[in-house]
Amino acid sequence: MISLDDKTIGRSGSGRSAVWPISLSGEGSVVAYRMAAGADGDLRYWVIVNGKESPPFTYIGRPSLSRDGRVVAYRASLEEGQFIRVGDRIEGPFDWVTDPVVSSDGSTVAYAASVNREGFLKVGEKKSPLPGKPDMIFLSPQGRDAGWVERLPLPDGGSKMRVVAFGTTGESFGLVGNPVISPTEPLVAYGAEDEKRCFVVIGARKVETPDRVGDPVFSPDGRRVGYGARIGREFWWKVLEIP
Amino acid sequence: MRGLILLGLLASCSDPRRDGAAPFQERLLATIPPGVDVFVPVAFSPNGLEAAYVAQAEEGCWAVRGSWKSRRLDSM
Numbered sequence: 001m002i003s004l005d006d007k008t009i010g011r012s013g014s015g016r017s018a019v020w021p022i023s024l025s026g027e028g029s030v031v032a033y034r035m036a037a038g039a040d041g042d043l044r045y046w047v048i049v050n051g052k053e054s055p056p057f058t059y060i061g062r063p064s065l066s067r068d069g070r071v072v073a074y075r076a077s078l079e080e081g082q083f084i085r086v087g088d089r090i091e092g093p094f095d096w097v098t099d100p101v102v103s104s105d106g107s108t109v110a111y112a113a114s115v116n117r118e119g120f121l122k123v124g125e126k127k128s129p130l131p132g133k134p135d136m137i138f139l140s141p142q143g144r145d146a147g148w149v150e151r152l153p154l155p156d157g158g159s160k161m162r163v164v165a166f167g168t169t170g171e172s173f174g175l176v177g178n179p180v181i182s183p184t185e186p187l188v189a190y191g192a193e194d195e196k197r198c199f200v201v202i203g204a205r206k207v208e209t210p211d212r213v214g215d216p217v218f219s220p221d222g223r224r225v226g227y228g229a230r231i232g233r234e235f236w237w238k239v240l241e242i243p
Numbered sequence: 244m245r246g247l248i249l250l251g252l253l254a255s256c257s258d259p260r261r262d263g264a265a266p267f268q269e270r271l272l273a274t275i276p277p278g279v280d281v282f283v284p285v286a287f288s289p290n291g292l293e294a295a296y297v298a299q300a301e302e303g304c305w306a307v308r309g310s311w312k313s314r315r316l317d318s319m
Contacts (some may be wrong), residue, residue: 006313026289099269214287219267226267228287228294237291239268 030069066106108143184222
């Protein structure tokens with residue numbers, strides 16, 4: 001079953017199973033989750049938003065919600081290609097498309113995609129050429145600015161990840177979490193791991209955070225970055241000041 | 244019957260409103276009781292006021308968010 005606090009809002013059954021993870025609006029009032037049914041090669045996915053079910057698709061990515069949950073966007077696949085669905089509206093088909101992101105206020109949806117092998121970044125109605133295929137897109141709270149995480153193949157067959165935003169390419173790491181953009185200035189923060197060391201990166205500053213267990217976020221005034229940490233048997237909220 | 248519960252609070256813990264507590268300050272959010280294991284991932288509200296996690300002990304498992312605890316379940 002799927003619960004929001006003590007309230008059961010959905011159940012697996014009739015051959016359908018819930019797909020992890022589920023998505024929750026910032027205010028906690030709207031839940032979007034996926035269900036899947038079928039066997040390998042004939043899977044079908046649905047998204048359920050506050051009890052309303054989407055049509056079936058061959059695959060659905062994790063939904064992205066605005067803070068109030070009124071705007072819900074997700075990547076959906078059919079036999080004829082990949083699409084972006086925003087509410088009941090559909091965009092595509094694309095050769096490939098990343099999971100979309102919705103700005104906090106719901107005014108902007110952004111994603112990277114390719115049509116006829118030409119990659120682009122779409123932020124609201126604005127399209128710009130994009131070399132390569134990013135792993136993920138991220139968006140400022142007001143939807144004005146976007147960045148992406150790209151993967152660099154290594155000669156040994158592995159890969160590194162790095163963050164690109166505001167015309168700057170960041171350092172490469174073994175793993176990069178979900179980047180966030182400051183609400184007040186062109187500054188990006190993200191969690192990163194490399195060779196068993198854990199960091200929070202804020203712009204060009206790298207702070208080692210060995211106990212971090214959550215992605216960093218900016219304070220509403222943009223003056224601090226906070227993140228969750230586990231120290232022994234305690235969970236802490238840790239704060240880094242922005243000079 | 245194997246029970247499966249997916250808690251919304253663990254998807255992206257929403258901002259709680261808590262009178263008297265200043266958001267976004269360094270603070271201890273929770274202590275894991277003796278004899279209890281924690282499933283990852285742990286979720287934190289973006290204002291830094293609450294942590295949410297799934298706890299497991301011999302008698303079952305349950306979700307915790309701040310001072311709230313879910314009913315006990317066979318599995319999560």
